Amino acid sequence: MTKKTNIAEIARLAGVSTATVSYVINDVDKVSEKTKERVRKIMADLDYIPSINARSLSNGRTKxxxxxxxxxxxxxxxxxxxxxxxxxxxxxxxxxxxxxxxxxxxxxxxxxxxxxxxxxxxxxxxxxxxxxxxxxxxxxxxxxxxxxxxxxxxxxxxxxxxxxxxxxDDAEGSYLAAKHLIGLGHKKIGFVGGSIKESPIHNNRYLGYGKAMLEGNLKINNDCVFETLTTFEGGVKFAQRLMKEKVDLTALVVDADIVALGIMKACQDAGKKIPDELSIVGFDDIQAASFTSPGLTTIRQFxxxxxxxxxxxxxxxxxxxxxxxxxxxxxxxxxxxxxxxxx
Amino acid sequence: MTKKTNIAEIARLAGVSTATVSYVINDVDKVSEKTKERVRKIMADLDYIPSINARSLSNGRTKxxxxxxxxxxxxxxxxxxxxxxxxxxxxxxxxxxxxxxxxxxxxxxxxxxxxxxxxxxxxxxxxxxxxxxxxxxxxxxxxxxxxxxxxxxxxxxxxxxxxxxxxxDDAEGSYLAAKHLIGLGHKKIGFVGGSIKESPIHNNRYLGYGKAMLEGNLKINNDCVFETLTTFEGGVKFAQRLMKEKVDLTALVVDADIVALGIMKACQDAGKKIPDELSIVGFDDIQAASFTSPGLTTIRQFxxxxxxxxxxxxxxxxxxxxxxxxxxxxxxxxxxxxxxxxx
DNA sequence: CTGAAAGCGCTTACAG
DNA sequence: CTGAAAGCGCTTACAG
The missing domain is CATH 3.40.50.2300 (Response regulator)
Structure with missing residues (x-):
């Protein structure tokens, strides 16, 4: 490794002060075009790159x-x-x-x-x-x-x-999800979310679902709102419980794709057909939402x-x-x- | 914002030189335990944190x-x-x-x-x-x-x-994949990979497959080796071609999960059953490989x-x-x- | 065990 | 338009 060239060397070679070199580097409008050119040429020739580190120390910005x-x-x-x-x-x-x-x-x-x-x-x-x-x-x-x-x-x-x-806009998202299901004729629509009481995000998503249900004159009761961990496993476990307890729902608004994918997988593995026996809408539109068969209908977050x-x-x-x-x-x-x- | 405390201030307060403070910070074995304690106490009281940036400038390491x-x-x-x-x-x-x-x-x-x-x-x-x-x-x-x-x-x-x-160990990976299929009784096994000629990785994966086929006394001809883009779409397109041309294979070694998932999705969407009509092994074990139904058999890269x-x-x-x-x-x-x- | 001082590579008022 | 010099916050031989 050759020794690192610094601003002093450029200054020496250009026959100017380090201040002037600095002005050129920062394009401060204080130097004649002629001097600028000369300094720039030397910097280019020596492949000189200023140290951000040193600059930070004097100007207080680390970038x-x-x-x-x-x-x-x-x-x-x-x-x-x-x-x-x-x-x-x-x-x-x-x-x-x-x-x-x-x-x-x-x-x-x-x-x-x-x-x-x-x-x-x-x-x-x-x-x-x-x-x-x-x-x-x-x-x-x-x-x-x-x-x-x-x-x-x-x-x-x-x-x-x-x-x-x-x-x-979390509330709007699940509102759109529920609206979509209602438009398809579903009446028994469940909501599956993360900790609804503690997390404002999950709560907002729940509220959007609730709003759509209300507008559609559909009932929400305790039997159709569920909390899970926001993981694939959380979805799998929920689906297993759903099937075991034979919960009477035709559609689910799920507040995270990762959970929706878990639900879908568990249902399909158990022979429950999606969407024939259960319609599912997710939330996020992660990449994997389009990998499954069928693909997951979802709310895309930009x-x-x-x-x-x-x-x-x-x-x-x-x-x-x-x-x-x-x-x-x-x-x-x-x-x-x-x-x-x-x- | 209060003014940033620096090493000089600590030194002043502790009644020592900045060198000594520096030694304490770096735990250089030159300072008496008593002085160290005193300096440390002051640093803690002032919530002093050394600037990595300044250190970098003098010791040449940015971390x-x-x-x-x-x-x-x-x-x-x-x-x-x-x-x-x-x-x-x-x-x-x-x-x-x-x-x-x-x-x-x-x-x-x-x-x-x-x-x-x-x-x-x-x-x-x-x-x-x-x-x-x-x-x-x-x-x-x-x-x-x-x-x-x-x-x-x-x-x-x-x-x-x-x-x-x-x-x-790419070659070993696809060797294991092909071996697995051979062990399941498959004889007509195809290989689907990225640009085999240009990319040593894909080429190695191809070689592993070839080795297993050879050991199993199975033929490889041009009709069972395919190149695709290493994307989900690449997999989808390949599967569509496969089904259209009615290629006579019972199993596929695919050299990337993302492609294998695309193949699986396109087959399933077209009503071709996995694994009943076609067995597929992927490569990588990305997260989504376990999201599909059925899950994707694959080679895990650690x-x-x-x-x-x-x-x-x-x-x-x-x-x-x-x-x-x-x-x-x-x-x-x-x-x-x-x-x-x-x- | 401790300190004075030069140095790391820049920037920036200030003076001219 | 250009420069001398102090300063950013540290480290590190060197001396004692």
Missing amino acids: LIGVTLPLIAPSDTTGTLLETNPFFAEYLGEIHKVIASYGYDILLSGIQVKGKYKNWIKSRGLDGIILLGSYPPDIYEEVKALGIPTVLTDIYETYANDFHSVNT ISKKGEIAANLIMKDILANTRTTDSQMVKSKLIIRGSTKKI | LIGVTLPLIAPSDTTGTLLETNPFFAEYLGEIHKVIASYGYDILLSGIQVKGKYKNWIKSRGLDGIILLGSYPPDIYEEVKALGIPTVLTDIYETYANDFHSVNT ISKKGEIAANLIMKDILANTRTTDSQMVKSKLIIRGSTKKI
């Missing part, structure tokens, strides 16, 4: 944005999360795409220990952070104290108002749209050095495949 | 590792890649897990323009890079010139010898194992400041689900 994933179970890692939930990968990728166009990079992390997270942000000098999913409330206090641009994703809690936030919005919100604050708090809602859309049928 | 994804099509982004190929997400996550335990972080990138990639590495001062998948040959020249620890993944080409490399190895190889070189070139091969394993059946 680094932290993206944080919710490690809930002790066994969760950023790996298992990225692997099992396609949402994160797509969101992450879209953020990367936007911020890379500004010369920014992403630093990935999960949150394990509370204080450690804050220290990580400080030690790396992150310019901003984007949080995916929800965390223990005190995390938000910590983040707020940091005072850096922050975007929250899929958070409905009140502290969302202290930051930028990006959401999917994840990349959300990622793009999140990235732009944070870049706006970083570049303008402001601390605004926008809240944006992204529409969802019904995608009809083969898992739903007229009754 | 940053670049992970690079192969953007092949012009429309590829890190996002679409992470989303459509679960391999990347899992690999990335596992690397993250390992290096995070050393206080390192990951910087993500795709390779679009050649020179830009090199400049990115230089400007960020990355301590090492891990490349997933294959790239145009000149990229390897560039990377080599950089002289930083580098790990290649799934590369068989000769330049792999200049770096660390991690591979799956992706997280590969990620762990890659991360450890690079950390070893970084910490010891060496440039070694190990080459590691990870075994694969047959996972039997419902897509294969005795004939």
Whole structure:
């Protein structure tokens, strides 16, 4: 490895000061076109690339944005999360795409220990952070104290108002799902969701379903609302219970594709035909929703749209050095495949 | 925001020099236990966290590792890649897990323009890079010139010898797949793979299949070896052709799950029963392989194992400041689900 | 065991 | 339009 060329060497070769070289690098309008040319030529010849690191130290910007994933179970890692939930990968990728166009990079992390997270942000000098999913409330206090641009994703809690936030219109999504089933003539429609009482997201999805049922003059009782873990296994177990208890439903609004796929698989493995004996609508439109036969009718979340919005919100604050708090809602859309049928 | 406390302030408060504080931070064995205690106490009280950035500038280590994804099509982004190929997400996550335990972080990138990639590495001062998948040959020249620890993944080409490399035993994998089918009594077994001639990975998978066929005294002719795009759509199109041309095969060794899933879906949608009319074995064991009904019999790649190895190889070189070139091969394993059946 | 000081590679008022 | 110099927050020989 040849010794790294630095700004001093460029300055020496160009016969100017390091300040002037710096101005050229940053395209500060203080240097004559002639000098600029000369300096640029030398930089190109020496294949000189300024160190972002050194720049950060003097101007206080690292051009680094932290993206944080919710490690809930002790066994969760950023790996298992990225692997099992396609949402994160797509969101992450879209953020990367936007911020890379500004010369920014992403630093990935999960949150394990509370204080450690804050220290990580400080030690790396992150310019901003984007949080995916929800965390223990005190995390938000910590983040707020940091005072850096922050975007929250899929958070409905009140502290969302202290930051930028990006959401999917969850209620509208399951409303569309239920409406679709009602339009197909279904009357006994169940709802399957994650912890409805504790998670505002799941609760909103439940409310959208409820609204559609109400409009359709259909009854909701305790026998048609179910809670499961939001995993494939959760869906499998639910379906097994459903079949065993012979619950009398012709259709299901499921608030996550991963669960809907589990239900579908368990039913099919047991010989229960989808959609002939049971219509199913999912939520998310993950890639695998189109892999099954029949394909899963679902509510598409425009994840990349959300990622793009999140990235732009944070870049706006970083570049303008402001601390605004926008809240944006992204529409969802019904995608009809083969898992739903007229009754 | 309160003003950032720095090492000078700690030194002042503790009545020592900044050098001493630095020694305490780095746990250099030069300071008396008593002084250490005092300094540590003050650091804790002030919630002081050293800037990695500043440290990097003086010691030359950024504690940053670049992970690079192969953007092949012009429309590829890190996002679409992470989303459509679960391999990347899992690999990335596992690397993250390992290096995070050393206080390192990951910087993500795709390779679009050649020179830009090199400049990115230089400007960020990355301590090492891990490349997933294959790239145009000149990229390897560039990377080599950089002289930083580098790990290649799934590369068989000769330049792999200049770096660390991690591979799956591809040939063994499809050998196991074909053996399984032969054991079930199949004789007319086809192979479906990506560009067999151009990609050593696909070629190796093809060779494994060939070896098993040979051992089983089964014929391979041009009518039973097929090339497709390694995408879900590629699988769908192949299956449609297969059914239209009424190719006389009872089983398929497919060299990627994503393709196998496309084949299965197209067959099922057309009323062709899996595994009754056609047995299928995939390769990879992506998450969706267990979502379908029947589940996909496949060859599991131990992706997280590969990620762990890659991360450890690079950390070893970084910490010891060496440039070694190990080459590691990870075994694969047959996972039997419902897509294969005795004939 | 502890400190003074140079250095890492930049930026940025300030002066001219 | 250009430069001298201080500063960003650390580390690290070197000296004692």
